Amino acid sequence: MTALIELNGITKVLKGQEQPRTILDGVGLSVHPGESLAIVGRSGSGKSTLLSVLGLFDRPDQGSYLLDGTEISRLPERRAAKLRSSHFGFVFQRFFLLKHLTAAQNVAMALVNGQGWLPRRQRRAKVMAALEEVGIAHLAKNRPAKMSGGEQQRVAIARALVRQPRILLADEPTGALDTETGTLVIDALQGVTARGCALILVTHDRDHAARMGRILHLNEGVLAEQKVAA
Amino acid sequence: MIRLSGRFRSALIIGLQGIRARKTRTLLSMVSLFLGVLAVVVVQAGASIAERALLADMELQRGIDGTKVMGMAPQPRVSEIIMDTVPGRDDAVAVVGVSAIIGEPGVRPVNPNASPFDEIGFYGMPMVCDATGNCREQTPAEAGPEGQAIEVRLTALTGDIRQFKPFRPKSGQWLDFGSVPSMAPRLVLNEEAAKGFERYRVPAEMRVPGASANMTPQLIGVVDDGDYQPRAYVRMDEMANWIPATKLVDPSMGEMNVLMTGDTPVEQVLTSKLKAINAEPYVELINSRKDQEKELALMRLIFLSMAGLVLLIGVAGILNVGLATVGERVEEFALRRAVGTPRALLAGIVLAETLITGLLTAALAIGVSAAALKGVVVLAGNSEPFLQGVVFPWDAGVAGVIAGLIAGVLGGFVPALRAAGIPIATVMRA
Structure with a gap:
């Protein structure tokens, strides 16, 4: 099967310091x-940088x-933004919900991004479908302040899914959640693979990593396969 | 229906969400901008009203723009030609001015030479000329003993002059050129002449040099003609009962003009006839707006520059608030970029917010100015004639909207650039 993503020899050097530091060293x-x-990998091993490169945040x-x-x-940048909109969904450790918007408006943010225009009715239908997919459609009119951490992260996941991305990038999405809520969030994230969306999860949690099809270990900028799921 | 682009709609929606989320900041921006936009609106409105008032006064004295004024030396033969050509026409009016004294016969008027009543003696004594053409001022002794009489400039008209000079009625009525001429000439006074009749009790007897007898005038109305000299308007044909038109001339102080529309054949006919008797007329086309253009433009420029300075202070305010807001919204803008929002749209969102703020401020400033003007007109309209019928000028509204838009662009430009430059990767590591 043709690879959706193919990285070869990706190198990223952090400049602007006394000594340039190689964050990613020939990653494939x-x-x-x-x-x-x-x-997976230690803090500072380059996981988030790799995710930034994968998500076209960084070159x-x-x-x-x-x-x-x-x-x-x-x-x-203009074409990168278009690709981010059409191919990628992002979930972050901090939920980055806008507190002045409702859950539905936060999800709709990914649709009102200047990449094409959907009429309000279609927009609303897509938003509700995304919220339904993560099981919080009943919270559509709630603002973040009235939701728990797990609910807020599920709103963030719905925002990532609303454009039906082909790749979902999650940067420690359970880092700010308790174990039980984190498991529910991973459940919601894993659900997207069933429809052909690739999921790339950056995590410190071994249990959550173990639920993924593959685990890659990033150490000193070098990526290595750790195990292949049976 | 105009279909807006998706990007434009997105900017508007997100901009409005931003304004709703930060009402206090928006209000602070509006407060800082309000005085600037208000200054622009007030200056523009003031300049428009002043221009209108100035032109209205000039129309009274010189005539409305497009009027042609043919002036000539007051001579009997010239008068004869005018009376043969102009009476009965709708497109031209002959105006002949002579001196007239109303009051006790044989006395010196209280205002010799038709001086204004608050400046008696301003025009000196009437001139007397000998057979050789040498002229000098009359002595008071020659003018007779002072008595209860008023001197006015008597202006005889062959038709309704108001189509060329829109006199403002003050009381009574205007001359009716459609009725049978009266033996007792009907006079319409200007305000200065009316002041004299209020101030002095004079008998109703009018003497005009060259008339067969003194007349008994009827005062039928008062108008504002913009003239500081006491003046009385009369139908030419009513004067003709007492004095032939050819004798209704005052070579030393008289006036003889024909006011006409721009396209009348009267000009050509009169010019030909007058040239035939070697009386070259001069013709002036009234264009007060153009004549005053430079002065008005300079006046407007000076005031607009001052208003622009005040507006700049407002722009600094909106810029300050905008920069602070972008600083607070770094995560939001980075997130928007992460979900595919182009940099240009991020800049557009910030500009949309400042433009909406500018437009709201402009609407407020225009509303306040219009309400204030209406209040002033209601309170002072009766005492200040130039305020009567004044409405808020539309160009002041346009200027306010433009000022609001300019302030929005200037105040939002730098914050917009800053918003567009926020790197996603840096923020996502937060």
Whole structure:
């Protein structure tokens, strides 16, 4: 099967310090549709930087990044933004919900982003479907302040899913949650692989990592496969 | 229906959400901008009203724009030609001015030479000329003993002059050129002449040089003609009962004009006839607006510059609030970029917010100015003639909207650039 994502020799050097520091050192990675994988490693090992490169937040200094076989490592920002909108969903450790918006409006934020325009009715239907998918449609009119941490993270997941991305990038999404709520969040994230969306999870939690199809270990900028799920 | 682009709609929706979420900040921005926009609106409205008042006064004295004024030396032969050509026409009115004294016969008027009543003697004594053409001022002894009489400029008209000079009625009525001429000439006074008749009790007897007898005038109305000299308007044909039109001339102090529309053949006919007797007329096309353009533009520029300075202070306020707001919303903007919002739209969101704030402020400033003007007109409209019928000028509203938009763009430009430059990766590591 053709890889959805293909990284080859990705290198990222942190400049602006006394000594330039290599954060990613020739990283190679293939991700297929519907696949789930976890990236683990110590703090500062480059996990978030790798996720930034994967999510087109940042450009690698060297290497190639193929998405559906197309080189995208040097895309201009305008096209990168379009790809982020159409192909990627993001979930972060901090939920980054806007406190002045309701859950539905927070989810709709990903639809009102200048990449095409949906009429209000269609927008609302998509938002409600995404909230339904993570099991919190009944909280659509609630503002973040009236929701628990787990509910807020599920709103963030609904926001990531509302455009039906092909790749979901999650950066320690359970880091601010208790174990039980974290498990529910991982359940919700794993659900997306069933429809062909690839899930890349950055986590410190071994149990959550173990639930992914593959575990990759990042150490000193070098990525290595840790185990293959049976 | 105009279909707005998705990006524009997105900017509007997010901008309005931002304003709703930060009402106090928006209010503070509006407060800082309000005085600036108000200054622009007030200056523009004031300039428009002043221009209107100035032009209205000039219309009274010189005539409305587009009027042609043919002036000529007051001579009997010229008068004869005018009376042969102009009476009975709708597109031209002959105006002949002579001196007239109303009151006791054989006395010196209280205002020799038709001086204004608050400046008696301002025009000196009437001139007398000998056969050789040498002229000098009359002595008081020659003018006779002072008595109860008023001197006015008597202006005889062949038709309704108000189509060229829109006199403002003050009381009574205007001359009716459609009725049968009266033996007792009907006079319409200007306000200065009316002041004299209020101040002095004078008999109703009018003497005009060259008339066969003194007349008994009827005072039928008062108008504002913008003239500081006492003046009385009369139908030419009513004067003709007492004095032939050819004798209704005052070579030393008289006036003889024909006011006409721009396209009348009267000009050509009169010019030809007058040239034939070597009386070259001069013709002036009234264009007060153009004549005053430079002065008005300069006046407006000076005041708008001052208003612009006040507006700049408002822009500094909105810029300050905008920068602080962007600083607080770094995570929001980074998140928006993460979900695919282009940098240009982020800048657009910030600009939309400042533009909406500018427009709201402009609407408020325009509303306050219009209400204040209406209040002033209601309270002082009766005592200040130039305020009568004044409405809020639309160009002041346009200026306010433009000022609001400019302030929005200037105040939002730097915050917009800053918002567009927020890196996603840095923030997502927070």
